[in-house]
Amino acid sequence: MTALGTPAPLASFLTDANFKSVLYIVAFALFIYGLSGLTGPKTAVRGNRIAAVGMVIAVVTTLLVDPFHNPLLIILGVVIGVAIGVPAAQRVKMTAMPQMVALFNGVGGGAVALIAWAEFRQSGGFAFTPTYIVIFSLFSAIVGSVSFWGSNVAFAKLQELISGAPKTLGALQLPAQVLTGVVAVGSAVAITAGTDSELLMVLLLVAAGVFGVLLVLPIGGADMPVVISLLNAFTGLAAAAAGVALDNQALIVAGMIVGASGTILTQQMAVAMNRTILSVIAGGFGGGTTAAAGPAGAAGGTVRSTSASDVAIQMAYAQQVVIVPGYGMAVSQAQHAVREMAKLLEEKGVTVKYAIHPVAGRMPGHMNVLLAEADVPYEQLKEMDDINGEFKRTDVSLVIGANDVTNPDARNKADSPIYGMPILNVDESKSTIVLKRSMSSGYAGIDNPLFVDPKTSMLFGDAKGSVEAITEELKAL
Amino acid sequence: MSVDTITSVVAAAEHTGAGASPLVTNLAILVLAGFVGYAVISKVPNTLHTPLMSGTNAIHGIVVLGGLLLLATGPDLGFVTQLILFVALVFGVINVIGGFVVTDRMLEMFKSKPTPKADADADREGAAR
Numbered sequence: 001m002t003a004l005g006t007p008a009p010l011a012s013f014l015t016d017a018n019f020k021s022v023l024y025i026v027a028f029a030l031f032i033y034g035l036s037g038l039t040g041p042k043t044a045v046r047g048n049r050i051a052a053v054g055m056v057i058a059v060v061t062t063l064l065v066d067p068f069h070n071p072l073l074i075i076l077g078v079v080i081g082v083a084i085g086v087p088a089a090q091r092v093k094m095t096a097m098p099q100m101v102a103l104f105n106g107v108g109g110g111a112v113a114l115i116a117w118a119e120f121r122q123s124g125g126f127a128f129t130p131t132y133i134v135i136f137s138l139f140s141a142i143v144g145s146v147s148f149w150g151s152n153v154a155f156a157k158l159q160e161l162i163s164g165a166p167k168t169l170g171a172l173q174l175p176a177q178v179l180t181g182v183v184a185v186g187s188a189v190a191i192t193a194g195t196d197s198e199l200l201m202v203l204l205l206v207a208a209g210v211f212g213v214l215l216v217l218p219i220g221g222a223d224m225p226v227v228i229s230l231l232n233a234f235t236g237l238a239a240a241a242a243g244v245a246l247d248n249q250a251l252i253v254a255g256m257i258v259g260a261s262g263t264i265l266t267q268q269m270a271v272a273m274n275r276t277i278l279s280v281i282a283g284g285f286g287g288g289t290t291a292a293a294g295p296a297g298a299a300g301g302t303v304r305s306t307s308a309s310d311v312a313i314q315m316a317y318a319q320q321v322v323i324v325p326g327y328g329m330a331v332s333q334a335q336h337a338v339r340e341m342a343k344l345l346e347e348k349g350v351t352v353k354y355a356i357h358p359v360a361g362r363m364p365g366h367m368n369v370l371l372a373e374a375d376v377p378y379e380q381l382k383e384m385d386d387i388n389g390e391f392k393r394t395d396v397s398l399v400i401g402a403n404d405v406t407n408p409d410a411r412n413k414a415d416s417p418i419y420g421m422p423i424l425n426v427d428e429s430k431s432t433i434v435l436k437r438s439m440s441s442g443y444a445g446i447d448n449p450l451f452v453d454p455k456t457s458m459l460f461g462d463a464k465g466s467v468e469a470i471t472e473e474l475k476a477l
Numbered sequence: 478m479s480v481d482t483i484t485s486v487v488a489a490a491e492h493t494g495a496g497a498s499p500l501v502t503n504l505a506i507l508v509l510a511g512f513v514g515y516a517v518i519s520k521v522p523n524t525l526h527t528p529l530m531s532g533t534n535a536i537h538g539i540v541v542l543g544g545l546l547l548l549a550t551g552p553d554l555g556f557v558t559q560l561i562l563f564v565a566l567v568f569g570v571i572n573v574i575g576g577f578v579v580t581d582r583m584l585e586m587f588k589s590k591p592t593p594k595a596d597a598d599a600d601r602e603g604a605a606r
Contacts, residue, residue, distance in 0.1 A: 031536055032513055038529050039520045041587040048532055048584055052577045055539065062542045063549055070548045070559065077544075077563050081570020088571075089578035094586075100579060101531045108538050108572035114565035115543040121558045122551060132500050229530055236537040240510070244503045246543055252503055253510040254539040260514030261533050265526060272523075358523045365526035372586035383523060 015066045021249065023061040028253040030054030035257065041378065058250045094373045095330050097366065099158035102151045102228045105235055109147025112238040113205055116141035119245065125196025137245040138188040141201075142208040143238035145184075147231045149212035154228050157216075168218040177214045183207035215281065223280045225359070225366075226269045230277065233262025272358040274410070274421030303439065306457035308466065311398075311433050312473030318395035320351040322387065324424055325367050326360050328401010328436065334464035335374035338400065341467055342376070344474045354380055355387040355397075355424050357405035384424060394429040399450075401435060401463045407448045432456040435466045528583045535576025541569025 013019060031054045037047020063074075085104075092100045116137045120126060126134045156162045169176055187204035219227050236258025243251025270277050315321050323342065329335060342352045354376060360367040368381055382390075391397065399406055406426045409416040426432055427450050434456060450456055459466050521529050544566040548554075554562070 028510075032517060035517045035532065035536070036520075038525055038532055039517075039522070041525065041584075044525060044528060044587060045581065045584040048528075048535075048577065048580045051532065051536060055536070055573055055577070058539060058542060059545065062545050065546075065549050067552075068549055069552050070554075073559060073563055074545060074548055074566065077548075077566035078570050081541075081567045082574050084567070085571035085573075085575035086578055089575040089582070092579065094583070097527060097531070097579070097583065100575075101527075101534055104531075104538075104572050104575045104579070105534050107568040108534070108540055111538075111540045111544060111565040111568035111572065114561050114568070115540065115547065118544075118547055118554075118558050118561045118565065121561070122547065122554060130500075232530060232534055232537070235540075236533065239537045239540045239543075240507060242540060242543050244500070244507065246546060247499050247503065248542060248546065249503065249506055251539055251542055252506050253513075254536050256507050256510035257514035257517070258533045258537040260511040261518035261529075264515060264518050265530060265533075269526070356524075365524050365528065368524045369527055369583050369586060378587065381524070 012066075014064050020061050020064055023057055023064075024248075024250040027054040027058035027061065027250050028257075030057065031254055031257060035261070058254075061250070062248075093333075094370055095333055096159070097369065098225060098228060099155045102154040102158065102231070105228065105232050106148050106151030106155065109144045109151060109231070109235040109238060112140050112144030112235065112242050113148060113208075114144075115242055116144065116245070117201060117205060120191070120201050121198065125198065125201075126191065127196055131192060133245045134192050135188075136241045138191060138204065140238040140241040140245065141204060142184050142188060143234050143241070145205045145208035146212035146215065147234040147238060149209040150216040150234075151228070151231050153213050153216040154224055154231065158224055164220065164224070166218045166220045169214075173214070173218065177211065180207045180211040180214060184211060218282075219280065223273075223275070226266055226273070226275070226277070226280045229262055229266040229269055230281075233259050233266060236260075236262050269359065272422070274418060303452055304457045306433065306459050308459065308469035309473045310457075311459055312470050312477060314431065314433070315345055315350065315396050315398070315470075316348050316474060316477050318350055320353070320390075320394050321345060321396045321398060322353050322355050322391065322394045322426075322429065324355045324357075324360075324397060324399045324402050324406060324426055325371065326357075326400060326402020326405060328403075328463050330366070330370055331401065332462050332464040334400065334467050335370045335376075337464050337467040337471065339371075339374040339376050341471045341474065342380075344471060348474075348477075352380060353382050353387065353390070355384070355426075356381055357384055357402070357424055358422075360402060360405055384422060388425045391425045391428040395431065397426045397429040397432045399426055399432060399434045400467070401437075403436075403448055406450055408450055409448070412449075426450060427453055427455075430455065434458050435463050436460060437462060525587075528580050528587075531576060531580045531583065535573055535580055538569055538573030538576055541566060541573055544569050 031051050034047040034049070034051030034054060037043040037050065088100070119137055123129050126137070157164045184204050184207040187200045187207065191200055191204070216227055236255050238255070240252050240255030240259055243249065243255055266277055270280055323338060325335070325338065329338065345352050354371060356367050371381060372378065404418055406424050407418060408423070408427045410418045410421040410423045413419060432450065432453065432455055434451060436458060438460065439451070451458060518529070544562050548562050548566065
C-alpha cells in the first residue's frame with residue numbers, strides 16, 4: 001500500500017488499495033441511489049441504469065490488479081455470459097418473467113457456490129486460512145448451492161417442465177431434508193476443523209443442492225413467487241458472506257442490500273397472501289385439499305353460465321366496468337385482447353378500470369407489468385385499497401381467471417384456509433361475470449362462493465378466446 | 478470531499494484502534510448495509526415489486542467480482558480451478574447483464590405509458606390521497 005500523500009506513478013496509483021476502496025464506495029453509493037429510484041415508476045428506469053453504472057465501476061475496479069492474470073479466460077467468460085444473458089433477457093415474454101428471474105437468481109447462487117469451491121482448492125483446503133474466512137466461505141457455498149438448485153426447480157415448475165403441483169417424498173420428506181441439511185453443515189464443520197479433503201467439499205455442495213431441491217419441490221405454484229423472492233434473498237446473503245471471505249466491500253454491501261430487501265419483500269408477499277414464510281416453506285398448499293374439494297356447485301347454489309353476446313350487451317350499457325385480471329389471463333396471454341375490448345367499451349362511454357390484487361398473476365406487480373405491456377394506461381390500474389370502495393358503484397365486474405383473490409370466504413368463513421387474506425370485493429358489485437376454463441378450484445384448492453352468487457354468471461372457455469368473442473360482439477352492437 | 482479526504486477516512490476506518498481486524502470492519506459494513514437495504518425497499522410500492530425483485534436480482538450478480546478477483550489475481554490456479562472459476566464467471570455475467578436488461582425492459586413499459594396529461598392526473602390523485 002502506498003503511503004498517503006506520497007506521489008506515485010499512475011499505474012501504481014490505479015492499483016492502490018485506497019483508490020480502489022474509494023471506487024467501491026462510489027459503486028455502492030450508486031447501487032443504493034439507483035435502488036431508491038425504484039420507489040416510483042417515473043424514476044425507476046433511471047434508477048436501474050444508475051445501479052448498472054455502479055456495477056460497471058465495481059467490475060472495472062476489481063480488474064485493477066497488477067500483475068493481471070488469465071486475461072483471455074476472463075474476456076472469454078464475459079463474452080459468453082453476455083452472449084447468453086442479453087438475448088435471453090431481450091426475448092423472454094413478459095408472462096414468463098417469474099421463471100426468468102428464478103433462472104437468473106439461480107446462476108447467481110451457482111456462481112457463489114463455485115467461487116467458494118475454487119477458494120477451497122486455491123488455498124489447499126483452507127490450510128492457512130483464518131477460521132472466520134473459512135466459515136463465511138462455507139456459508140456462501142451452502143446457501144449458494146441451495147439457491148442454485150432451488151431456483152432451478154422453481155424455474156422448471158413455472159416453465160411447466162415439471163408439474164407445478166406440490167411434490168413430497170411423503171413420510172421420507174422430513175428425514176431426507178434433515179439428513180441433507182446435517183450432511184452439508186457437518187461437512188462444513190469438518191472442513192473448518194481442518195480436514196482438507198476435497199471430497200468433503202464436493203459432498204457439501206451436493207448435499208446442499210439436494211436440500212435445495214427438496215425445499216422447493218413440495219411448494220405449490222401459487223407460493224412460487226414467495227419462494228423465488230426468498231431464494232433471491234438467499235443469494236444476496238451468500239454474496240455478502242463471500243464478500244467477507246474475499247475482503248471485498250462492494251460484494252458485502254450489494255449482497256447485504258439484496259439479502260435485506262429480499263427478506264422484506266418475501267415477508268410482504270407472504271402477508272399479502274395471508275401466509276407466513278414458514279408455512280410457505282412447509283409447502284403442500286394448493287395440492288392437499290384439491291382432491292377433497294368438489295366442484296363449486298357442490299357447495300350449494302346454482303351456477304349460471306352465460307354467452308359472449310350477453311356479456312357484451314351487459315357491459316356496453318354499463319356506467320362502470322371493473323376488470324379483475326388474474327393468473328388465468330396471464331396464462332392465456334389475453335392482456336392485448338383485454339385492452340382491445342376495453343377500448344371498445346370506452347368508445348361507448350363506459351368507464352373502465354382494472355383492479356389489481358397485490359399477488360395477482362404470479363408475482364406482486366406482475367399483473368401491472370403485463371397490462372403495461374398491452375398499453376393499458378397506468379392511471380386505469382387501481383390497487384386493491386383504492387378500488388375496493390368502488391365495487392358498490394360498479395355495474396359489471398369482469399373477473400378474468402382470478403380465483404382466490406376474489407373469494408368472499410376470505411372475509412366470511414373463519415375456517416377457510418384463506419380466511420383473513422385481503423381480497424377484491426368483487427361480490428359487492430351489481431353484477432359479476434367470471435371468465436374461467438371450468439369449475440375447477442384455484443391454487444388454494446377451495447370453493448369460491450362467488451361463482452354461485454345469484455349476481456354472478458360464468459363464461460366458460462379460454463380467457464383469450466372468450467375476450468375475443470366478447471370483443472366481436474361489441475363491434476357488432 | 479476530495480479524494481484524499483475520503484481515502485484517509487477509509488484508511489482511518491480500516492485502522493481504527495490498535496487491532497480492528499478487517500473482519501470487524503467488514504461486519505460493521507455488513508450490518509449497516511442490511512439497514513440501508515431495509516430502508517430503501519420498504520418504500521417501494523406493490524406495483525413495482527416484480528421489477529424490484531429482478532433489479533435486486535441483478536445487483537447480487539455482483540458475485541461475478543469474486544470470480545474475476547480470483548482469476549485475475551491467481552498466477553497458477555491449475556486447470557480444474559480455472560474451469561470452476563470460468564463457469565462461475567459465466568454464471569455471474571449472465572446474472573448481472575440479464576438481470577439489468579430484463580429489469581430495464583419491464584420498467585420501460587411503466588415509463589412510456591403515461592401521457593403528460595395522465596401524469597398530471599396521477600399527481601393530483603397522489604396529492605389527494
